[in-house]
Amino acid sequence: MTQQAGEVKAGLLWKQEHLSPLPIPTGEPASDVLGMIWRKNNVYLDIGSLSLGGGWVVCYLGTLMWASLIVYLLIHDVYIGVLLFSFGALTMMGFLWTGYIKAYRRPLTPPLRFHRQRREVRIVTPEGDEWTVPWERVHAIAPSATMVGQFGAAKMGGLLLWFPFKDQIDEPFHMHKEGWAIMVSPGPGIAAMRQWECIRSFMEVGPDAVPEPTDVRDKRLRDIFVEEFRKARQHHGLFLTLLWDVGIGQILFNPMGYHWLHKKKFAVIPDLTSPESVAWSQPLPLEQWAKRSPELQAAIAEREQGMAAAAAAAEEQSEARKTQLAHRLIDGDRTQ
Template sequence: MISRQRMVAGKTFEDKLNRILVLSPLPIITNISCMDGQGIIKAKNDVYLDIGHKSVRVGAQNLALLCCLVYLVFGGSLLLTIIFLPVSKSGYQFFLNAFLMVFFGIHLFYLYNMYESYLQLKKHKFIRFNRQRRQVALPFGEKGQFIIIPWEKIYAWAGTTLMLSDTTAIPLSTLTITMASPIDVTNFKGRYEVACGAEINCIMQWECIRTFMEDGPEACPDPSNLDSLEEYFDSRRRWKENKILVGWQIYKQKIRDWMHYSYFAYWLNDKIQERLEYTELSEEIKRWSESIPESQWRKPSPELEEANALAMTYYEQGGKLG
């Protein structure tokens, strides 16, 4: 574990299998465009930005496809057995019962997995960034209570690990946001992590937050609507109207949707999002989230302004973050 006392934005720590690129403190300009590739922006207004869990839609679709493949392979094997081998009436009943047991067993596993995912999401509240107060509310307190800290004191980094196999080495990067531990001068308290695939994706995801805090809501992407049931219906309608899919392609897409349980996955994402709406906020956080007069807005510290000036000079000379 790298001591937090050694961390400053732009610095990197590397060994043979790991690399950490520090993004904050101080949250300096990265000179990279922002993009919410993981869909973690959940709410945005003139006062605050909320980031939360990634969509459950993709996971639900991938697991559904796996379940479909398992029971289709099992059902096909039973069908071939019945066709090519002599089977008695009781044998037919046995095969039918076996197929039904596998079919319902797989789907019970599927529903249980989705319920477990929902319970996990309930444990991890969102993080709220207040640009007017230049503060961040992190759910790292007792029983998930929010702790409010200064924006410039937040710790964030893009961590990359090489996943090794016999023939390849695949780099996988994760954006981590955390805060200093109040009892350990070298460690952290709580972590919010989002898998981004590549380091550049972590930086672009972080830039969504940084540009909101420094440049305002117009500089930050809006919450994504791509995983909603409404978007699912709209996309299929657009494909037909614009003739993106024609003839056999339409039926292939219907088969894909069926094997991915697409309707259910989009519906489930909407329902989970509704249940995870932020209605149980304390009065302190509600007051903290209200707009304040512009004359009371906090300004960037001289240290951050100086660091940004140095960073911009460095970028103009051809340098890059990290």
């Protein structure tokens, strides 16, 4: 049987949450955790599956940690340790950097295009195959797993978007059914929901409910740094901004280096260029806009009622705790 949004399957160290179909609200705010939004306008949203940020943090921070350890051993004249750790660093970080460089040099694939007026998704594969999938037939799944090792347990997860092939649109879905899919790793649970909510909110609410694309193509690195510095100063103050964004943050993560790579990689974002896709991407008159199915309309209404009831219950509990605390303070003053 086809799984629906809200269904959860769990095992000993794994869990699988179904977010769609039907694409009902998750209760989480839309957040482009991985920078997947490549292009957005009033008609469609382009989603790309390549994220450079996570890999950059892992590779750069790992290199910095290994280098710091080797320098420490050099200072203390532990030359055998220097040789051993240098070999380990070259082996481990060489493998990670090789994978990162291969992913960076790989040409960008055509984006997934979500047309909110048609309520459809246009898929263009790197091989040139194209087809359209109804929005309410898109499956969004948030798998997560707990990895247990000698240093404890770590939870990992991602977001899986699954689309039926063009000749199997109406066939029921199951976990072993072949289809066209992309898998990204924003993180487990809430992080995956927030990334999915970017797509769902665009289709069901509108463009204003979705963050703007991260656009660094036409900016110099100095302009990017000044803009981020200004925003950080407004939120965190001058001292913390200087301490983190200019000092510790630059040493640990080197965001300027990442921005340079991002600017070079996304200098030209691929578009859908076939005549069929160009015609499909055009806006429609308002009277021709596709509507929600009755099933989705009812599911969204039910979900919103449940969220409102949960928010009201949480508010009541908060007020009750405040009242109890006030009574305790009053009783304490009386005893004194």
